[in-house]
Structure formats: structure tokens, C-alpha cells
Amino acid sequence: MNSLSQKEIIIGIGGVLAFALAACLPLVDQGYYLSLAVNITLYAALCTAWTLFSGPTHYVSLATAAFFGLGTYAVALWVDVLPFPLLVAFGALAAGALAGIVGAATLRLSGVYFVIFTLGLAELVRQIVTWAQATFTTRMGLYVFTDLREMHIFWMLLALTAVIFLTGWLINRSRLGFAMRIIGDDETVARHVGIDTAKSKIVLFIISGAFIGIAGAICAPRYGYIQPTSAFNPMTSFLVVIMALLGGTRKLWGPIVGVIPFVILMDFITVRFSNYMPVAMGLSFLAIVFLLPNGVTGRLEQAWNKFQSRKSAPSSTETAA
């Protein structure tokens, strides 16, 4: 369990190659495709970070916008006085701290209350920021001017996605990952085998929130002008949930399977039929819930298991798990 299996090495090499290949994109195109790729990488990072927590626990968090917005504002507030990497770290800390507070307050509650609370939280933070800006400053927004160009943002987001994947993989191999799988299966059993369920969930929520905060911080220079309505846009939270569910949250790479087609589709719809965006979102949500409750990867896994069991049906051979 603690040494790498051959399969893991192959997946690892494949992953590194895929990231390296993706990193070459700005050399080929600096326009439309790069912009599309930034969107895809952004949502890949957000959805994978979201799934780190929501996948195993089945708690649907709608706080993505709150963490993302905090990251964005960490950069926007101090971009003129402090170095950018430090501000990204600030974003991670702020989002992680918020996740910790929210987690401690709500993760003992059951799922439904958690969903509502996280949605309300994102709104609350947005209102507080708006109020603070209106009270203490004269402007409604903040300018972010840096030397960072689209391709730099793309590389940073790509690196972030890689780090999230690596973290997720390490968590899955750790006691924490095993604990989360047990909690997802049966929380009563989890407590009775000695798992501090509240603490495990809070730790994971903090990790997930901090990554989302970093993504927000990286994106700040891209927007240029930061307003509460755009930084804390609740649509971000909903899109992340839809895409992650479309891909499937049982596997680490599941969300990415949903992100790529969905971002491309979204882009197509915004360009051609921008007025119908909400309709398209609603329909896709319904389609996912009805047709793919376990996501694309869940469906693939089902098919694979069927294939495997048909293959091994005559002789049920024992292999070390």
C-alpha cells in the first residue's frame, strides 16, 4: 500500500506528460484557445479542489465563491504594496481560515443545512465586502495592474491543478483519505472505529477551501478590475458543482472529465446564444441528475465492472486488495 504500484507509476508518468504538453499551449496560440484553456484549467482546479472535500463526504458545498472571492480580494487589496506570491499565500490563508470557521460551525450538522449555510455564507461575505467598500472607500471596485499576462496565469493555474492532484493523491493514500471513505460510507461506523469525524472533515474542508482561494488569487490579475459582484459571483459555486457532478466525484480525475466538455459548451453558448445561458445551465443540471447520477466516470466504472465480472465470472480468483 505504501510503495508505488506499476499502475500508479504509469498513471504518474502519463499525468506529467499531459501537464507538460498542456503547458506548451501558449507557444502555439496566444488568443482564443489560450483564453479557453485558462477557463478550462481554472475550473479543473476549482472542481478538483471542491471534490477533495465534497467527493468523499457527499456534503455539497456552495461556498466556492466565498473562498474564490477572498483569494481575489487578497490580491486586489494589496497588489500595489506587496509581492504577488505573498498575496497568493494570503488568499490561501484567508480562504482556509474561513473554511475552518465554517467547518467547525456547520460540519456537525447534516448535509442539507450545510448546503444552505455555505450558500448563505458566500452571500454574506459578498455583502460585507460591498458594505466595507462603500463605507471606507469611495470606489466600488479595485484595479489590479500587474505584468502578468494570460499565459502566465495559465501556467500558474496549470501548476495549481497539478498540486491539487498531487495533494488529492497523497490524501487518498493517507489515513485521512481512508477515514474520509469510511465516513462517506457510514459515519456511525467511522466514529466507532475511532475516527474523529468532525476533525477529519474540517481538515479536508480547509485544504479544499485554501486551494480555491489560491485559484481566486491567481485570477485577480486576469480580471483587472475587481468588484464584489464578480469576485463573489454565486454562479461560480453552482458551475463548480455541476461540472464536478457531470464528471463524477468518486475519482480524483473525475471532475476534469466534466470540466473540459462543459467549459467548451458554455463558451459556445455564451458566444452564440448568450441570453439562454441560464436555461442551458438548468437543463444540463437536470440532465446530469437524471441521466448520470454518478457522473461520466461513474458510468464508465459501472461498464468496466460489468465487463470485469463477466470476464472473471467462471473463476472467482483471489488477488491481494
Added chain:
Amino acid sequence: MNAIALNVSSARKAFGGLVAVNDVSFEVRQGELLGLIGPNGSGKTTMLNLISGALKPTSGEIALDGAPIAGLSAYKIARKGVARTFQLVRVLPSMTAAQNVMAGAVFGHRRLWGEDAMHLAHELLERVGLAGRGSLPVGAMTYIDQKRVELARALASDPRVLLLDEWLAGLNPSELKIGIALIEQLSGEGRTIIMVEHVMDAIRSLCDRCVVMSSGIKIAEGGVSETLSDPEVVRAYLGDDDA
């Protein structure tokens, strides 16, 4: 005489006006197999829940090896060395049998990880009669096999006290024989066990002592055959006319 492993003194649990466990006291010595019996609704499972931390007692003390555990969270009690099975079998459906058992070894009283935990899981599966079936998804197993997995999971933490909540319920006669033999073997190895059970044959053949509860109150305690012939116990089970 062996040292006291678990001491319950005046444990009480009230759900509003209903007192499910009414100032019950008893003790279990190391290596002892104690039967906790009584008619349906007499508070046996609630008593186990108080010990394992699934419920917090309204008042009273419970001590494991002399250290108070009453009112602690279930995970803390588990880490101190109390493991249990559930009345309605609770397995982890997305995992294999071996992973189910590992869950008991990794976080509990004995904190193993990696190869050691996996090795122990396979060893325990063999103990409960599931040799070589570790990689089967637990959802595909029969009821008795799931119960075996659950027992192996409880054993994986090497508990100081093992709580079995009607572990023999729902087994057919031949499975029952296997089940009784298994518990007998565990007890023979010196494990301290409290079993809640309705199967009287099992109580008779397995237990050193038993505690009888009725309507939340302890009505008798002692050697199995004396206790079961106690008029009060007979009345609790069968009603006044037969006493």
C-alpha cells in the same frame, strides 16, 4: 479473580420522560463473557450504546480499566479500547471485506497502517472463517458473512472490551452453531466480551455470568442457570401466570 475491565455504576439514560436505562450497575472482569439479556425494549442496546459512546448517559459512571469513559465521544472510547458490532449489521458498502476489517485496525485502539493493517485484516478474516475472500466487495456477501466481517473489524482494534449486539440474530441453525463456536473461541483466548443476545442456547453455553434487564432496570445478575430460573426473570419474559 481478574481485575475489573469495565465498571458500570448507576448508568441512566432518559429520553424525555422515558427512562430507557434506569440506574443500572454491573461490572465485567477481564476475560469474562457477560450476557446482557432481557425482553424486547428492556434497554439492552441502549446500555451498549452508553458504553460505546453512541449515546451519552444522563447520569452515572462507566469506567474502562478504572478510567472514566461515560459521556466521551464514540471515537475516543473506541481509541481507549471498546469495539462493537451493531444490531443491524453495518458494513462499509463501497469497500472490500479486507478494507472493512482494516478500518478497525487503522484508527482504533491499535493504530496500524499499510502492510501491517492489511496483513492483520487478512489474518482476522481467516479467523472468522472468510479466508481468501478479502478482496470481495462486502456488498456481495451474504448476511452471515457480513456479520463475520463486522466481527473481524471489531477485533482488528484489539479491544479491551468487545460489545456484541445480537450478533447471532438472524442466523440459521447451522450458522448459529458456527457463530457460537466462534464466540467461544474468542472467549477462550481471554477476550473480555459483553453480548446482548436473545438466543438463550447461546447464553447458556457461552456466558460465565449474565445480567438481566427489564423495562430499563436490572432485575437479576449472576450465574446463567440460577439467573434464568429466577422467578422474577421468568416473569419478565413470560408474564405473571407462568411464574
